Each structure stands twice: as C-alpha cells, then as structure tokens.
Amino acid sequence: MDSSLLVREKKERIYELPALDNVVEGKVVMRIAPGPSGPLHIGHTRVSILNDEYIKRYGGKLIVRYEDTNPEKIEPDAYEMISEDLEWLGVNINETIIQSERFEIYYDYTKKLIEMGKAYVCTCNADHWRELKEQKIACPCHDLPIETQLERYEKLLAGEYDEGEAVAVIKTDLAHPNPAVRDFVALRIVHHPHPRTGTKYIAYPMMNLSVAIDDHLLGMTHVIRGKDHLNNTLRQEYIFDYFGWKKPEYYHYGLVNIPDTVLKTSLIKQSIKAGEYTGWDDVRTGTVRAMERRGIKPEAIRRYWIESGMKSVDIQFSWDNLYGMNRDIIDATSNRYFFVPDPVRYDIEGIDVLKGQAPLHPDHPERGNREYIVDGSKTIFISADDSKTFVETKKIRLKDLCNLDYSTPAKYSGNDVSILKHGVKAIQWVGRNSVKTELLMPDGTILNGLTENAILKEHNNSVQFERLGFVKIEENTPENIRAVFTHR
RNA sequence: GCUCCUGUAGUGUAGCGGCCAAUCAUGAAGCCCUCUCGAGGCUUCGACACGGGUUCAAAUCCCGUCGGGAGCACCA
Numbered sequence: 001m002d003s004s005l006l007v008r009e010k011k012e013r014i015y016e017l018p019a020l021d022n023v024v025e026g027k028v029v030m031r032i033a034p035g036p037s038g039p040l041h042i043g044h045t046r047v048s049i050l051n052d053e054y055i056k057r058y059g060g061k062l063i064v065r066y067e068d069t070n071p072e073k074i075e076p077d078a079y080e081m082i083s084e085d086l087e088w089l090g091v092n093i094n095e096t097i098i099q100s101e102r103f104e105i106y107y108d109y110t111k112k113l114i115e116m117g118k119a120y121v122c123t124c125n126a127d128h129w130r131e132l133k134e135q136k137i138a139c140p141c142h143d144l145p146i147e148t149q150l151e152r153y154e155k156l157l158a159g160e161y162d163e164g165e166a167v168a169v170i171k172t173d174l175a176h177p178n179p180a181v182r183d184f185v186a187l188r189i190v191h192h193p194h195p196r197t198g199t200k201y202i203a204y205p206m207m208n209l210s211v212a213i214d215d216h217l218l219g220m221t222h223v224i225r226g227k228d229h230l231n232n233t234l235r236q237e238y239i240f241d242y243f244g245w246k247k248p249e250y251y252h253y254g255l256v257n258i259p260d261t262v263l264k265t266s267l268i269k270q271s272i273k274a275g276e277y278t279g280w281d282d283v284r285t286g287t288v289r290a291m292e293r294r295g296i297k298p299e300a301i302r303r304y305w306i307e308s309g310m311k312s313v314d315i316q317f318s319w320d321n322l323y324g325m326n327r328d329i330i331d332a333t334s335n336r337y338f339f340v341p342d343p344v345r346y347d348i349e350g351i352d353v354l355k356g357q358a359p360l361h362p363d364h365p366e367r368g369n370r371e372y373i374v375d376g377s378k379t380i381f382i383s384a385d386d387s388k389t390f391v392e393t394k395k396i397r398l399k400d401l402c403n404l405d406y407s408t409p410a411k412y413s414g415n416d417v418s419i420l421k422h423g424v425k426a427i428q429w430v431g432r433n434s435v436k437t438e439l440l441m442p443d444g445t446i447l448n449g450l451t452e453n454a455i456l457k458e459h460n461n462s463v464q465f466e467r468l469g470f471v472k473i474e475e476n477t478p479e480n481i482r483a484v485f486t487h488r
Numbered sequence: 489g490c491u492c493c494u495g496u497a498g499u500g501u502a503g504c505g506g507c508c509a510a511u512c513a514u515g516a517a518g519c520c521c522u523c524u525c526g527a528g529g530c531u532u533c534g535a536c537a538c539g540g541g542u543u544c545a546a547a548u549c550c551c552g553u554c555g556g557g558a559g560c561a562c563c564a
Contacts, residue, residue, distance in 0.1 A: 034564090069564080126561090133560090206564090230558070231558080399524070466524040469525085488525070
C-alpha cells in the first residue's frame with residue numbers, strides 16, 4: 001500500500017472577511033466615526049481597517065466623520081492626529097465631515113420630529129424623568145400640545161433655558177421591554193465653549209440624533225460598529241422609521257479586550273500633563289502612534305483584524321499574535337547588528353589582530369557583511385549577563401570573531417566554530433568603535449549600551465539586535481543611537 | 489432588576505446537517521538547520537461549555553442550564 005495516500009494534504013487558508021449583504025458594487029458608502037478626544041488607539045484600528053477593507057473590496061466611499069458633539073471632551077489636536085493615524089494605517093478616506101459644522105441640520109430635523117409629534121421638549125428634572133421611564137410612565141411634558149412643544153423648542157435653541165433645565169427628547173415606546181430604548185435625549189444644553197464653534201451654539205445634539213441624521217444624509221449603505229452600540233442602533237432606527245428613511249445594513253462586532261495596555265484617552269492625557277508620559281506616542285500606551293514608534297507595521301495590524309473577522313463574540317486581543325504577524329513582515333527587511341546592553345570591558349591577549357565578518361542578514365548574504373578588525377589593546381565589550389556566563393563557564397565565543405578563555409585579560413582561544421556544538425555560547429560583542437545606545441523598552445525603562453558602528457550606514461529603521469529582538473531606530477548618529485524595542 | 493449580544497484548542501479563526509477521528513494562524517514543547525534567544529523545515533500538544541430534544545445522521549437546527557459581555561447617561 002502506498003503510504004503517501006494516507007498523508008493528508010495541507011490546505012492553505014485564505015483569510016477573507018465575510019461578505020456584506022445588499023451590496024451594489026461601487027456604491028458602498030461607509031464611515032469611521034471617531035470622537036476627537038485624542039488620537040486613535042489599537043482598539044479603534046479594528047473598525048478603521050474593517051471599513052477600509054470593505055470599501056477596497058466593493059468600491060464606493062469611505063467617510064470619516066468627527067463626532068464632536070460634546071464640547072467638554074474634545075482635544076483640539078485630535079482631528080489632525082486622527083487623520084494622521086488613519087493615513088499611517090493605510091486607510092483611504094474619501095470625505096471628511098465634522099458634526100460641529102452641521103448643528104443647524106440637526107436642529108431642523110428635530111423640529112420636524114416635534115411637528116410630527118415624535119419628539120418633545122422636556123423640562124423635568126433629569127433623575128425624575130429617568131425614574132418615570134423605568135416605570136414606563138410618560139413625564140408631564142411628553143403629551144403637551146405640539147404648539148407648546150414648538151414654543152419651548154424655540155426657547156431651547158435661543159438659550160432661554162439653562163443647562164439641565166430642558167432637553168429635546170425623541171419618543172420611542174415607553175412600554176418597550178428594553179429599558180435602554182425608551183425615549184432618549186436628542187438635544188441638551190451645554191455652556192462649555194466648543195473648540196471649533198466657541199459659544200455660537202448652546203444646544204448640543206446627542207449622538208443618537210446626529211448619527212441617525214448623518215448616516216441617512218450621507219447615504220450610508222453599511223454601518224460597522226462595536227457591539228456596545230447595539231442599543232444605540234435600536235434607538236437610531238426609530239428616527240429612520242419616523243422619516244421613512246431606508247436603513248443601512250448594520251453590523252456589530254464583539255468587544256475587544258486588550259490586556260496590559262493603557263487605552264483610555266483621558267488617562268493618557270492626564271499622565272502626559274503630569275509629565276509621567278512623554279506624549280501621545282509614549283510606548284507604554286496603546287495608541288496608534290505608540291505602535292508606529294515601536295516599529296509595528298500597519299500591515300500587521302491590518303492582517304490581525306482581517307483574521308479576526310467581524311463576529312459579534314467578545315474577543316481577547318493578543319499581543320503575541322500581533323507580534324508574530326509583525327515579525328513575518330519585518331524579519332526579512334531587518335538587518336542584524338550587535339548591541340551590548342550594560343557593557344563589560346575585556347581586553348584580549350594571545351593574538352596581534354583579530355578579523356571577522358558577519359552577514360547583514362543571514363538569509364540574504366547578497367546584502368553584504370559587517371567587517372570587523374580588532375587590534376591594539378584588542379578591547380571588546382560584552383553584556384553584563386554574558387560576562388557572568390563567561391566567568392562561570394570559562395569559555396565563550398564572540399560571534400563571528402573568535403573564541404575566548406576566561407582570565408583577565410581574556411585569552412584568545414582560536415576560531416574553531418565547532419565549540420558551539422559542545423555547548424559553548426556564541427554572544428554578541430562590540431569593539432571600541434561602537435556607538436553609545438539607548439534602547440527604550442515597552443515598560444518605559446531604558447537599556448543603555450553600545451551598538452557596533454556598522455549600524456551608522458543603516459537606512460531602514462527596523463533592525464534586529466541579535467539575541468535581543470527587533471528594534472526601531474529613532475536616532476542614528478556617531479554620537480548617539482536611540483532605538484525602541486519592538487518585540488523578540 | 490430589565491433588555492440585548494455571545495459561547496470551537498492558551499489566543500484568534502474555519503465550519504452553515506453527512507466530506508469533521510474538526511481548519512489555519514499564533515503560542516508552547518521537541519528535533520533538524522543556522523556562528524542570534526530571529527528566520528526556515530519537520531513533529532508533537534491542545535477545542536466543539538453542559539444537559540435534553542429533532543433527525544437515519546448535529547459542532548452545525550430547537551429548548552433549557554451554566555458561563556462571558558454590553559446597555560438601561562442631559563458621554564461617544
């Protein structure tokens with residue numbers, strides 16, 4: 001019997017996002033709708049990539065819509081930062097909309113809803129109103145005549161109410177079994193100045209109002225959002241139904257739990273202010289800018305989210321998986337160099353001059369070599385950790401140079417590579433002509449050390465420090481090298 | 489409390505009633521290779537939450553239990 005028949009064929013799996021429903025090729029309109037409270041973080045990249053992938057697949061238009069309807073939570077720089085982040089991610093934006101420029105539109109539609117008897121202006125105490133809702137009871141304002149509602153509405157827009165004194169409310173179904181969808185606020189009063197419109201407006205739309213109106217007006221055909229918006233979708237659908245608008249296809253992906261990462265923009269902002277973080281790109285945060293700084297490629301992030309799909313199950317984000325994908329991308333392009341953290345000096349005796357060479361990349365010899373000449377006092381540095389090993393094992397190999405026996409100074413012990421087979425360790429080293437280097441680690445600490453000077457000719461900013469891991473170079477001068485650790 | 493979403497290996501994912509003694513990636517372990525703790529090659533580990541149904545046949549359909557998550561904001 002032919003045993004090869006028993007071997008199962010290995011299937012390559014192609015990762016593809018699920019097809020969208022009701023697609024008209026070339027006519028798909030989708031949006032990314034960030035609140036400009038800070039730059040994007042890794043969690044935001046999912047919806048960005050998904051939308052971008054679908055528009056690339058079907059053709060159409062991707063709109064970025066800044067949802068700046070809460071003046072108290074706006075970071076004025078965020079608009080610019082978010083657009084930079086999206087560009088870095090490779091997300092192609094066709095149109096940009098800013099909601100704070102569209103308040104009049106929201107006011108008009110709210111007025112129409114009041115005229116239709118589908119909205120009211122409520123002057124009740126907020127807590128009381130909420131309690132009534134919980135008991136499925138209409139507040140006294142709910143059923144006032146439309147004329148009264150309109151009068152109140154004019155007063156609301158004109159600023160005759162103070163904060164908390166009045167809100168415009170969309171009627172849904174007070175008897176709805178789901179308490180989350182019963183009557184929701186559409187407009188509220190805020191006196192806090194808006195970074196873009198100042199004090200021009202005091203009636204601020206709530207997201208369910210502005211989102212529903214804009215999704216319709218901008219012609220959204222498909223909407224992808226996190227599962228946390230499920231109830232908001234239900235609320236927004238009331239507005240669509242009242243106006244008889246065609247609803248987009250909605251998709252809700254599951255929540256992403258991102259472990260060991262600071263994501264909350266308000267916290268990051270606070271830490272920056274306190275001088276604890278160096279900025280929005282501080283490597284201890286999960287911002288897109290921090291990813292970029294650490295040498296994570298946008299292609300890796302994209303692949304990660306495509307492979308994760310769009311299911312509504314809650315998922316656990318895995319840095320290991322992302323690093324694996326990133327390693328796939330940068331390994332071939334990253335040349336190898338020796339970096340020695342916490343250097344310990346050794347002089348070598350027993351030979352006049354040492355020569356050696358190492359490939360820039362072991363899998364790509366055509367790229368050439370790093371050439372080594374060590375003479376004079378034959379001074380080299382190895383890391384404190386390796387030095388400890390040297391003291392213990394009495395024998396070590398300086399990779400691509402020579403073997404050493406322990407003593408002070410160290411003793412040259414030939415250049416027979418085969419000692420590696422007998423358990424001797426090959427370690428990285430640098431000579432006197434090495435460059436002072438700071439390596440920033442993901443926990444914010446700095447590893448000080450020396451890097452071989454061949455790195456000065458490196459143009460690519462992702463390289464691998466042998467036996468340590470991949471790093472991204474931020475500064476590369478004969479005086480100083482600054483690098484950020486990417487991953488192993 | 490009410491409402492909604494959801495349960496396939498450590499993590500993510502494929503599966504859409506028979507092709508499933510369940511895919512792929514990542515991870516972990518081992519071996520080979522390599523002058524890196526990288527890459528590559530090979531091998532191994534590891535999952536259908538549970539209980540009932542329906543059916544000739546269930547990971548796949550139905551019901552229940554249990555578990556995870558979200559919402560019930562004058563935030564987005």
